[in-house]
Amino acid sequence: MTTDVGSSRARSNSEPMSRSLLHRFRRRGAYQDAKVFILLLALSLAIVVGIAIWPASVPLISLMVPLLLASLLLNPRHLPWFVVYLFVMLMIALALQTEVSGRTYGAIGIMVLMCLIVLAASLRRSRLGVAGTMGESxxxxxxxxxxxxxxxxxxxxxxxxxxxxxxxxxxxxxxxxxxxxxxxxxxxxxxxxxxxxxxxxxxxxxxxxxxxxxxxxxxxxxxxxxxxxxxxxxxxxxxxxxxxxxxxxxxxxxxxxxxxxxxxxxxxxxxxxxxxxxxxxxxxxxxxxxxxxxxxxxxxxxxxxxxxxxxxxxxxxxxxxxxxxxxxxxxxxxxxxxxxxxxxxxxxxxxxxxxxxxxxxxxxxxxx
The missing domain is CATH 3.60.40.10 (PPM-type phosphatase domain)
Known part of the structure; x- marks a missing residue:
C-alpha cells in the first residue's frame, strides 16, 4: 500500500512539472519567433534607410536578403505579415529613387514575384505550422x-x-x-x-x-x-x-x-x-x-x-x-x-x- 501511494504522489507531482516544462518550452519558442520577426523588420527598415541616404551605393535588390532569411526562419504565422511589410518597404524604396529606368522596374517586378512565391510557400507551410528549417529538421x-x-x-x-x-x-x-x-x-x-x-x-x-x-x-x-x-x-x-x-x-x-x-x-x-x-x-x-x-x-x-x-x-x-x-x-x-x-x-x-x-x-x- 505504501508503494502505491508513493507512486501516485510521484505521478501527481510529475504531471504539473511536465505541463510546466511544456508551457515553458512553448513560451520560449514563441519568444524566439517574435525576436527573429522584430530583427527582420528592423533589418528591412535599415536597408530602406540606407537606400534613402546612399541611393547609389545600396541597391533595391538588398531587400531580398531579409526576404530570404524570413522564408527560412519565420513561422507561417509571422511570414505573411512580413511579406506584406516588405512589399510596403519596397514601394517606399522605389519612391525614394531619383532616377527610375526600365531596368529598375524590371527588378521591382522580379522582387514582387519573389514576395508572392514566398507568400504562397508560407500558405502551404501553414499546414505543418513550423518554419522551413524546423520542418526539415x-x-x-x-x-x-x-x-x-x-x-x-x-x-x-x-x-x-x-x-x-x-x-x-x-x-x-x-x-x-x-x-x-x-x-x-x-x-x-x-x-x-x-x-x-x-x-x-x-x-x-x-x-x-x-x-x-x-x-x-x-x-x-x-x-x-x-x-x-x-x-x-x-x-x-x-x-x-x-x-x-x-x-x-x-x-x-x-x-x-x-x-x-x-x-x-x-x-x-x-x-x-x-x-x-x-x-x-x-x-x-x-x-x-x-x-x-x-x-x-x-x-x-x-x-x-x-x-x-x-x-x-x-x-x-x-x-x-x-x-x-x-x-x-x-x-x-x-x-x-x-x-x-x-x-x-x-x-x-x-x-x-x-x-x-x-x-x-x-x-x-x-x-x-
Missing part, C-alpha cells in the same frame, strides 16, 4: 528514427544479425523497413516489411507503420503479429493501404525458428551440413486486403554455421523476369559472397543484387 528526425528502429539489438554470443537497406534512386526515405526486438532475453522477433509504392512516395507510410509494427512485434505472441498488422492496415483505409512482410521468431537458446510471410518472397535457409540453400515455404495473403487472414508458418532450426536470409522483392524482381529466377540468382550470389566470413554479408548482397529502381532490404541471421 522534424522530417530528418523522423527519417533517423525509422533507420534507428530498424537496427537489430545486440544478440548473445554465437549469433549474428545484419541488415541493409537501399531505396529507389538513393533517397534516404524508403518503403522498405526492418523492425526487430528481443521479446525476451532468449527470443528475437524480426520483421522485414515492404510498403506499397517506393522511395519518398512510400516513405511517409513506412514511417507510420514502422512505429506501429515495432510496438506490435514487442507486445504480441509470434503467431498473432501478422494478423494484428493486417487488422491495423485495414483500419487505416488508405487507397494504397497494403504491404507485404516476412516475420521471423527465433529462439536464441535452441535455434528453433518460425517464419511467416504475408504476400512476401520466401525466406531462404543455408544449412552448413549440406552447403545448400533451400526456400522456406510459408503462405499468407498481403497485409491490408483480407480480413481474418491466416498465416501458415515454416518451421526449422538454425545450427552452427547456418544462415537465414530475409529480403524484399526489390532484391529478386526485375522487369520481364520471373521472380523464381531472381531468387535463384540471389542464392547463387549469396553462396559466392558469403563464403568464409559473414561480416557485411547483408550490405554486399544489397549492393550486388536487385533493381536500382526499387527499394531493397536484406537481413542475414547466422549462428557461428
Amino acid at each position: 522534424m522530417f530528418v528526425d523522423l527519417r533517423d528514427r525509422i533507420l534507428q528502429q530498424g537496427g537489430i539489438p545486440e544478440l548473445p554470443p554465437g549469433w549474428r544479425a545484419e541488415s541493409a537497406l537501399r531505396s529507389a534512386g538513393g533517397s534516404p526515405f524508403a518503403g522498405d523497413f526492418v523492425v526487430a526486438t528481443l521479446a525476451t532475453s532468449t527470443r528475437l522477433e524480426l520483421a522485414v516489411v515492404d510498403v506499397s509504392g517506393k522511395g519518398e512516395e512510400a516513405g511517409t507510410r513506412a514511417l507510420l507503420l514502422s512505429g506501429a509494427f515495432g510496438g506490435l512485434l514487442a507486445a504480441l505472441p509470434p503467431d498473432q503479429f501478422l494478423s494484428a498488422a493486417n487488422d491495423y492496415l485495414l483500419h487505416q483505409q488508405w487507397e494504397e493501404g497494403f504491404a507485404t512482410a516476412v516475420h521471423l521468431s527465433l529462439d536464441l537458446r535452441t535455434g528453433g525458428f518460425e517464419v511467416r510471410t504475408a504476400g512476401h518472397p520466401p525466406a531462404a535457409l543455408r544449412q552448413a551440413g549440406t552447403g545448400r540453400w533451400s526456400v522456406l515455404p510459408s503462405e499468407g495473403p498481403i497485409l491490408g486486403l483480407i480480413r481474418d487472414a491466416v498465416f501458415h508458418p515454416a518451421l526449422g532450426r538454425l545450427t552452427h554455421q547456418d544462415a537465414l536470409l530475409l529480403y524484399t522483392d526489390g532484391m529478386v524482381e526485375e522487369p520481364r523476369r520471373d521472380i523464381d529466377l531472381g531468387i535463384d540468382r540471389m542464392l547463387g550470389e549469396a553462396e559466392h559472397l558469403m563464403r568464409g566470413s559473414l561480416e557485411g554479408a547483408a550490405r554486399r548482397l544489397v549492393d550486388a543484387l536487385g533493381s536500382r529502381d526499387d527499394d531493397r532490404a536484406m537481413v542475414v541471421v547466422s549462428r557461428s
Whole structure:
C-alpha cells in the first residue's frame, strides 16, 4: 500500500512539472519567433534607410536578403505579415529613387514575384505550422528514427544479425523497413516489411507503420503479429493501404525458428551440413486486403554455421523476369559472397543484387 501511494504522489507531482516544462518550452519558442520577426523588420527598415541616404551605393535588390532569411526562419504565422511589410518597404524604396529606368522596374517586378512565391510557400507551410528549417529538421528526425528502429539489438554470443537497406534512386526515405526486438532475453522477433509504392512516395507510410509494427512485434505472441498488422492496415483505409512482410521468431537458446510471410518472397535457409540453400515455404495473403487472414508458418532450426536470409522483392524482381529466377540468382550470389566470413554479408548482397529502381532490404541471421 505504501508503494502505491508513493507512486501516485510521484505521478501527481510529475504531471504539473511536465505541463510546466511544456508551457515553458512553448513560451520560449514563441519568444524566439517574435525576436527573429522584430530583427527582420528592423533589418528591412535599415536597408530602406540606407537606400534613402546612399541611393547609389545600396541597391533595391538588398531587400531580398531579409526576404530570404524570413522564408527560412519565420513561422507561417509571422511570414505573411512580413511579406506584406516588405512589399510596403519596397514601394517606399522605389519612391525614394531619383532616377527610375526600365531596368529598375524590371527588378521591382522580379522582387514582387519573389514576395508572392514566398507568400504562397508560407500558405502551404501553414499546414505543418513550423518554419522551413524546423520542418526539415522534424522530417530528418523522423527519417533517423525509422533507420534507428530498424537496427537489430545486440544478440548473445554465437549469433549474428545484419541488415541493409537501399531505396529507389538513393533517397534516404524508403518503403522498405526492418523492425526487430528481443521479446525476451532468449527470443528475437524480426520483421522485414515492404510498403506499397517506393522511395519518398512510400516513405511517409513506412514511417507510420514502422512505429506501429515495432510496438506490435514487442507486445504480441509470434503467431498473432501478422494478423494484428493486417487488422491495423485495414483500419487505416488508405487507397494504397497494403504491404507485404516476412516475420521471423527465433529462439536464441535452441535455434528453433518460425517464419511467416504475408504476400512476401520466401525466406531462404543455408544449412552448413549440406552447403545448400533451400526456400522456406510459408503462405499468407498481403497485409491490408483480407480480413481474418491466416498465416501458415515454416518451421526449422538454425545450427552452427547456418544462415537465414530475409529480403524484399526489390532484391529478386526485375522487369520481364520471373521472380523464381531472381531468387535463384540471389542464392547463387549469396553462396559466392558469403563464403568464409559473414561480416557485411547483408550490405554486399544489397549492393550486388536487385533493381536500382526499387527499394531493397536484406537481413542475414547466422549462428557461428
